[in-house]
Amino acid sequence: MALNQDIIQRWQKSELLLLGGSAGSLKPIFTIVQNVPSNLNKAVLIIIHRKKNFFSDLENLFAENSRMLLKEVNDKDVIDKETIYIAPANYHTLIEKEKCFSLDVSDAVWYSKPSIDVSFESAAEVYKDRCTAVLFSGANQDGAQGLLTLRNSGALTIVQNPAEAEMPEMPQAAIDLKAADYVLDTKDIFQLLKT
Amino acid sequence: MLDIPGSLTVNELHELIDLVKSIYGFDFSDYSKASLKRRLLRVMQQKKLSFYDLKHVLINDPAFFQMFLEEITVNVTEMFRDPTFYKALNNQVIPYLSSYQHTKIWCAGCSSGEEVYSLMILLNEAGLRKKSFIYGTDINTEMLNEARKGIYSLRKIKSYAENYQLSGLSGSIIDHFTVLYDAASIHNELKQNTLFSVHNLVSDGVFNEFQLISCRNVFIYFEIKLQERILDLFYKSLAPLGFLCLGTKETIRSDYFRKKFKAINLKENIYQKIGS
Numbered sequence: 422m423a424l425n426q427d428i429i430q431r432w433q434k435s436e437l438l439l440l441g442g443s444a445g446s447l448k449p450i451f452t453i454v455q456n457v458p459s460n461l462n463k464a465v466l467i468i469i470h471r472k473k474n475f476f477s478d479l480e481n482l483f484a485e486n487s488r489m490l491l492k493e494v495n496d497k498d499v500i501d502k503e504t505i506y507i508a509p510a511n512y513h514t515l516i517e518k519e520k521c522f523s524l525d526v527s528d529a530v531w532y533s534k535p536s537i538d539v540s541f542e543s544a545a546e547v548y549k550d551r552c553t554a555v556l557f558s559g560a561n562q563d564g565a566q567g568l569l570t571l572r573n574s575g576a577l578t579i580v581q582n583p584a585e586a587e588m589p590e591m592p593q594a595a596i597d598l599k600a601a602d603y604v605l606d607t608k609d610i611f612q613l614l615k616t
Numbered sequence: 617m618l619d620i621p622g623s624l625t626v627n628e629l630h631e632l633i634d635l636v637k638s639i640y641g642f643d644f645s646d647y648s649k650a651s652l653k654r655r656l657l658r659v660m661q662q663k664k665l666s667f668y669d670l671k672h673v674l675i676n677d678p679a680f681f682q683m684f685l686e687e688i689t690v691n692v693t694e695m696f697r698d699p700t701f702y703k704a705l706n707n708q709v710i711p712y713l714s715s716y717q718h719t720k721i722w723c724a725g726c727s728s729g730e731e732v733y734s735l736m737i738l739l740n741e742a743g744l745r746k747k748s749f750i751y752g753t754d755i756n757t758e759m760l761n762e763a764r765k766g767i768y769s770l771r772k773i774k775s776y777a778e779n780y781q782l783s784g785l786s787g788s789i790i791d792h793f794t795v796l797y798d799a800a801s802i803h804n805e806l807k808q809n810t811l812f813s814v815h816n817l818v819s820d821g822v823f824n825e826f827q828l829i830s831c832r833n834v835f836i837y838f839e840i841k842l843q844e845r846i847l848d849l850f851y852k853s854l855a856p857l858g859f860l861c862l863g864t865k866e867t868i869r870s871d872y873f874r875k876k877f878k879a880i881n882l883k884e885n886i887y888q889k890i891g892s
Contacts, residue, residue, distance in 0.1 A: 474699060474782055496836045496865050497843075509865055511697075512836075515650035518626075523648040524836040524865050527655070527690045543650045546623070 428603055429616050431577040435553040436502065438463050438614075439544055441537035441567075443470040443559030445587025449607045450557060451483065454505060456611060459488040465505040466494075466514065466544070468537045470559070473511035480507055496524045508535040515543040531563035541567025550575030555610060556601075557581045559591025569600035578602045579610060624653055628667055632656065635674055640681055642755065643818050644688075646842035655688045662687075682758065690837065691759050693727045695734045695773070695789065697832070698864050699782035702738060704884045706784065709859050710742045713827060719748040722826045722853065724817060725834035726752035729763025729810075730776075735830065736806045737792050741785055745809065751824065753815035760812045766802035768793075773800040817846050822853045829854060833863040840869065847873045851889060860887040 438461075440450050446469060457465065471479070483505070484491040491505040492498075498506070500520045508514040512524040513536055530536035537556070541564060544552055554571050556564045558581060572578040580601040583589035595601055605613070624632075629649065637643045644652060660670055673680045696702050713719045719739075723732045732752040739748045754760055773793060780789035793800040815823065817834070829850050835843045847868065850860055860877055862885040868874055877887035 474778060494865070495867055496863075497840055497869070512865060513651075515648075515654070517648060517650050523650055524833075525651040525654075525690065526692050526833050526836070527651070528692055539654070543654070546650075 424609060424613055424616065428577065428579075428613065431550070432553050432613055432616065434551060435548075435577065436463055436551045437500070437544060437548050437553070438465045439468070439541060439552065439554040439571075440465065440557070441468045441541065441554065441564045442557030442581075443533070443537075443561065443563065443588070443591055445558030445560075448587075449581065449610070451486070452607070452611065453614060454483050454491070455486045457487070457489055457505070457614060459503075461489060461614075462502050464500045464502050465489070466508065466540065467505065468508040468514065468535050468540050468564075470533045470535070470537075470563070471510040473534075483507065494522045494524065496522065498522050508540060510535070513539040515539060516547045518547050520547065531561050533561070533563045537564035538567035542570045545571045545574040545576060548574075548576065550577075552576040553579070555579045555581070556592055556595050558586035558588045560588040561590060562594040564591055565594040565598045565600055568595045569598050572600050572602060579613075580604050581610065582606045624656060624667065629653055629656070632670070632674075635671060636681075639675065641819075642685065642816070646818070646839045648837050648839055651690070651837060652688065655690070659684060659687045686756060686758055689756055691727045691756065693730045693833075694779060695730045695776040696779035696783045697731070697734075698884070699779050699784075701832075701861070701864060701884045701886075702734065702783035702785075704881045704886060705861070706738060706742070708880055709828065709886065710738070710744070712857075712859075713739075713748070714742065714744055716827060717747065719744065719827045720824060721748065721750045722824070722829045723750055723752045724815070724829060724831040724850075726754050726763060726812065727756070727759050728768075729766060729812065730768075731830065731832065732763065732810055732812075733766060733792075733802050733806060736810065737785070738783075740792075740806060745805070749809045749811070751826075752810060752812045754812075755814065755816045757814060760814065763812045766807050768800050768802075770795055770798045770800045817849070818842065822849065824853065825855050826853055826858055827855050828859040828861070830861040832861060833866070835862060835866045844870060844873065847877075851876055854889040856889065858889045860889065861885065862887070 489505050493507045493509050515523050568578050580592045580595045583592045633644045726732050732750050739745050878890045880886050880888050
């Protein structure tokens with residue numbers, strides 16, 4: 422398809438790229454991390470459901486394969502357009518209007534901490550139409566409501582085509598809520614991020 | 617959804633903060649706004665209150681305020697949250713503490729007491745319980761009552777079993793509790809050298825001198841200028857070479873305080889007071 426003028430323009434004016442996903446999202450998100458150019462000039466926040474105390478090398482693996490600086494969010498980190506951030510396990514990651522992160526340990530949302538909804542909703546308030554969000558594969562409904570909030574604030578919202586998602590429930594929930602501006606195959610999502 | 621808002625404007629948020637400050641004396645003006653706002657909206661949605669209704673009950677119903685305070689402060693806590701932190705404490709700090717005659721510890725923002733008892737279990741295992749005393753403080757009296765009781769649901773305690781095991785302590789977490797039906801009560805001797813009382817980090821001052829202050833996942837709710845005011849309070853409350861433990865994702869950013877607190881474990885954010 423079908424990367425039309427609208428989608429390209431809205432992507433290009435974005436200052437923040439949000440990538441959310443759960444089961445089955447690691448592969449497409451990792452591919453994005455591998456392929457974003459060092460001069461993307463947008464901050465990236467990755468929210469993937471993770472188990473606490475699970476000492477994966479996710480951060481290291483991602484960092485070794487990224488051309489942008491990549492780090493796990495620390496409280497009050499100032500959002501930098503040359504960095505990919507990963508939402509830490511066992512915290513929610515929020516965005517303050519001063520464009521810095523703040524963390525929160527309050528209850529899980531959809532059994533998830535980090536919750537994609539929480540990050541999406543606070544990003545919507547701060548970035549409005551200067552933001553692009555992509556919701557990938559997952560086995561629950563986290564992210565759908567947040568994506569709708571983003572869409573209502575003017576952000577560009579994209580959902581991975583559920584037909585090719587490993588776990589279609591999460592992208593489908595967003596489509597059912599009418600939270601998606603566009604439903605794209607991953608190859609088109611990769612294509613867009615290169616424009 | 618009636619007229620329950622999905623959002624609060626900056627002005628509305630500040631109006632609520634000013635109202636709470638002038639009537640109840642709690643000052644939320646330097647709290648991190650994104651999470652404060654999220655919790656305010658949750659109260660409004662749960663209680664089906666519009667912005668004007670909320671102002672009305674805050675002004676006219678003091679009983680409502682206690683519930684409100686519990687809702688807008690985050691009281692989620694775990695025993696042995698971040699097991700690697702407890703491991704580091706055991707390896708790098710406990711040996712220091714064991715050389716002291718007496719150790720006073722301040723657990724600031726202790727909520728329902730899980731962290732106080734985690735520390736006490738650690739001290740007990742190291743044979744330091746009898747010469748240690750832990751002060752747990754919070755702004756929330758309801759939470760402090762829970763902490764004093766030291767009774768938790770068995771399901772909750774079982775959910776900390778993995779944390780406990782990963783922290784490297786021997787046995788199992790349940791060994792430190794007396795279980796009755798679905799409740800788990802912390803052993804009496806672990807409660808003996810603890811005291812829980814009200815202290816507001818925003819407005820209250822130094823009340824004792826400590827060898828260790830633990831304030832984990834509290835700074836995340838504060839803006840940087842408030843964090844720094846509290847760092848100053850902690851500095852003044854620590855004995856020379858006393859330890860400060862922050863949450864795993866909380867850091868000391870200013871050069872001024874970096875010179876006053878030496879990092880002894882940067883990953884777990886354990887610091888030691890230097891200078892005087």
